[in-house]
Amino acid sequence: MTRLPPSRYSFGGDEHLFVEISEEMSLPAFFKAMALTQELSKRNLPGITEICPANAAYLVRFDPDVMQPDTLVDALKDIENSVGDADMELDTRIIEVPVLYNDPWTNETQMRFRERHQDPSSTDLEYAARANHYAEVNEFIAAHSDSPWFVSMVGFVAGLPFLFQMVERDRQIEVPKYLRPRTDTPKLTVGHGGCFSCVYSVRGAGGYQMFGVTPAPIFDPEQRLAYLKELMVFFRPGDIVKWRPITREEYDRDIEAVEAGTFDLRIRPVRFSLKRFLADPTRYNAGLIEHLCGEGAQA
Amino acid sequence: MSIEVIKPGLATSIQDAGRPGYYHLGIPQSGALDQYALRLANLLVGNDEGAAVVECTLLAPELKFLANAIIAVTGAELDVRIAGTVVERNVSHEVLAGQTVSFGFMRSGARAYLAVAGGIDVPVVLGSRSTYALGAFGGYHGRKLQAGDVLPVGTASASAAAGRAAPTELVAKTPKDVELRVLPGLYFHRLEPVSAKTFFEDTWSVAPEADRIGYRYRGGTALKFKQRQQPFGAGSDPSNIVDAGYPYGSIQVPGGSEPIILHRDAVSGGGYAMVGTVISADMDRIAQMQPNHKARFLSVDMNEALAARAVYRNRLQRLRIALTP
Numbered sequence: 054m055t056r057l058p059p060s061r062y063s064f065g066g067d068e069h070l071f072v073e074i075s076e077e078m079s080l081p082a083f084f085k086a087m088a089l090t091q092e093l094s095k096r097n098l099p100g101i102t103e104i105c106p107a108n109a110a111y112l113v114r115f116d117p118d119v120m121q122p123d124t125l126v127d128a129l130k131d132i133e134n135s136v137g138d139a140d141m142e143l144d145t146r147i148i149e150v151p152v153l154y155n156d157p158w159t160n161e162t163q164m165r166f167r168e169r170h171q172d173p174s175s176t177d178l179e180y181a182a183r184a185n186h187y188a189e190v191n192e193f194i195a196a197h198s199d200s201p202w203f204v205s206m207v208g209f210v211a212g213l214p215f216l217f218q219m220v221e222r223d224r225q226i227e228v229p230k231y232l233r234p235r236t237d238t239p240k241l242t243v244g245h246g247g248c249f250s251c252v253y254s255v256r257g258a259g260g261y262q263m264f265g266v267t268p269a270p271i272f273d274p275e276q277r278l279a280y281l282k283e284l285m286v287f288f289r290p291g292d293i294v295k296w297r298p299i300t301r302e303e304y305d306r307d308i309e310a311v312e313a314g315t316f317d318l319r320i321r322p323v324r325f326s327l328k329r330f331l332a333d334p335t336r337y338n339a340g341l342i343e344h345l346c347g348e349g350a351q352a
Numbered sequence: 353m354s355i356e357v358i359k360p361g362l363a364t365s366i367q368d369a370g371r372p373g374y375y376h377l378g379i380p381q382s383g384a385l386d387q388y389a390l391r392l393a394n395l396l397v398g399n400d401e402g403a404a405v406v407e408c409t410l411l412a413p414e415l416k417f418l419a420n421a422i423i424a425v426t427g428a429e430l431d432v433r434i435a436g437t438v439v440e441r442n443v444s445h446e447v448l449a450g451q452t453v454s455f456g457f458m459r460s461g462a463r464a465y466l467a468v469a470g471g472i473d474v475p476v477v478l479g480s481r482s483t484y485a486l487g488a489f490g491g492y493h494g495r496k497l498q499a500g501d502v503l504p505v506g507t508a509s510a511s512a513a514a515g516r517a518a519p520t521e522l523v524a525k526t527p528k529d530v531e532l533r534v535l536p537g538l539y540f541h542r543l544e545p546v547s548a549k550t551f552f553e554d555t556w557s558v559a560p561e562a563d564r565i566g567y568r569y570r571g572g573t574a575l576k577f578k579q580r581q582q583p584f585g586a587g588s589d590p591s592n593i594v595d596a597g598y599p600y601g602s603i604q605v606p607g608g609s610e611p612i613i614l615h616r617d618a619v620s621g622g623g624y625a626m627v628g629t630v631i632s633a634d635m636d637r638i639a640q641m642q643p644n645h646k647a648r649f650l651s652v653d654m655n656e657a658l659a660a661r662a663v664y665r666n667r668l669q670r671l672r673i674a675l676t677p
Binding site for chain 2: 063064065066067068069071073075076077078079102103104105106107108109110111112114117118122206207208209210211212213215222229230246247248249254255257272274284285286289290
């Protein structure tokens with residue numbers, strides 16, 4: 054697998070240690086962050102209060118009265134040395150998330166903030182399609198939804214997932230953010246900025262291009278749906294997401310189910326192997342999707 | 353026992369010691385921004401020091417007590433009135449059923465804390481009663497207080513009594529010019545050398561955009577980040593990084609113009625380079641800064657940060673000893 058240089062360690066005040074695995078985003082960097090933070094959790098070191106993996110870095114919060122700062126650095130370097138070059142595998146889940154692309158609500162919101170956009174005469178989808186050399190919006194939607202994505206970070210605000218597509222870099226969708234952020238984004242908008250997609254867990258400000266909405270609640274303090282009973286936040290770093298384009302009729306049906314409290318998501322447990330993925334991403338992804346949708350063997 | 357909100361004030365919310373443990377899911381610790389004032393208020397009324405209190409910001413509320421209670425107000429300097437009579441801050445008082453507690457303007461400081469014996473008894477969510485407004489949960493229905501809200505109060509401890517006073521030397525004061533000690537790091541190396549200097553030399557003042565999420569400062573020389581070929585996945589501006597976790601107290605400088613210090617309702621991560629972190633011992637000071645309040649950033653190393661932390665903890669320990677019957 055791709056070998057990464059040693060991580061950079063830097064203290065964030067007297068209570069945080071920030072570990073930058075790589076300056077640039079890549080699946081191996083994300084995977085290393087996941088592997089290191091999982092191992093760190095397992096070791097159950099005293100004085101560690103938060104472990105937050107995020108894209109190509111991770112953040113640890115600690116109590117320096119219990120764990121000396123330098124001792125913590127030594128412990129994390131030890132983990133990096135012991136885990137860093139293993140064949141990284143991840144026990145996780147793959148989740149199908151329905152998306153109504155090109156929906157009326159994000160389209161209406163786009164129109165209100167057109168002067169903040171690079172190309173006021175196009176929609177966000179048209180702009181993104183062109184920026185990624187797709188002739189038609191439909192081809193772009195297919196590229197966005199055909200291959201699965203890793204949840205590479207959960208945060209910014211409660212329960213908001215950042216997602217990184219599991220494809221070769223030359224196929225990675227890249228779109229600049231709005232020139233100036235909007236002051237409004239509909240709840241559950243599927244957006245994209247830079248190389249990351251996201252789902253806005255709450256209504257609010259945002260700078261990502263807006264592609265559609267999902268009917269599936271992903272953050273609910275009331276925890277009304279089955280998949281939110283355990284925790285009010287649905288997504289976890291390491292989840293694999295497959296978008297499924299849906300029609301307006303399906304969307305309306307899903308919303309009715311959400312309101313009735315009967316809506317559910319297709320979720321399957323899966324073991325992901327980075328080595329096998331990197332050997333043949335297209336074939337590996339096909340296996341993942343088969344595992345998600347059918348009775349097929351584990352990817 | 354309960355308290356009715358007559359006037360809500362500007363941004364009044366229920367806060368306690370906080371909600372650690374969920375930052376990896378984007379849920380910040382929340383809790384009283386001035387943790388020392390929180391603990392002082394609770395100790396004065398015989399509560400556990402982390403009990404839920406009313407956090408008042410800039411313009412404090414007016415509250416009607418529906419039963420007798422023991423209260424104490426700490427934090428910002430302002431007049432506290434019980435049924436129209438001014439009473440001392442940092443001392444516990446009895447409020448009788450039907451009486452109103454009201455406040456004057458904040459002469460110094462930005463946050464006052466009203467503790468009630470028994471604590472504000474809103475539901476515990478993920479281990480805390482603190483309000484997290486962005487997530488719309490915790491505290492009183494997940495939001496700041498509104499007129500007409502009725503706050504439930506828990507059962508007072510046997511030690512709750514009027515007339516308990518904090519030793520003057522253990523009450524924090526907010527100076528006119530605040531010094532915030534900063535451990536440089538994270539992406540400090542991305543600054544041009546001249547900016548690494550002016551950041552600590554200039555005087556900064558609190559911008560109007562200062563709240564529980566973060567405090568924005570302005571007035572200093574705009575900071576320049578070194579030009580580079582931006583890494584894949586980072587934004588196009590040299591102040592951008594691949595989105596990463598933000599420490600509490602970390603200082604980001606979007607576009608290089610105005611530093612923002614994240615506080616207890618922090619956004620948990622994002623794509624702006626952080627140039628350092630305010631040390632834990634100085635986070636309460638930020639909570640007491642009003643808009644236009646002046647600050648200097650002082651560069652410290654880890655040993656100095658830990659020494660300041662020990663001083664803070666030692667003072668808190670003396671407070672506990674002084675106020676525990």
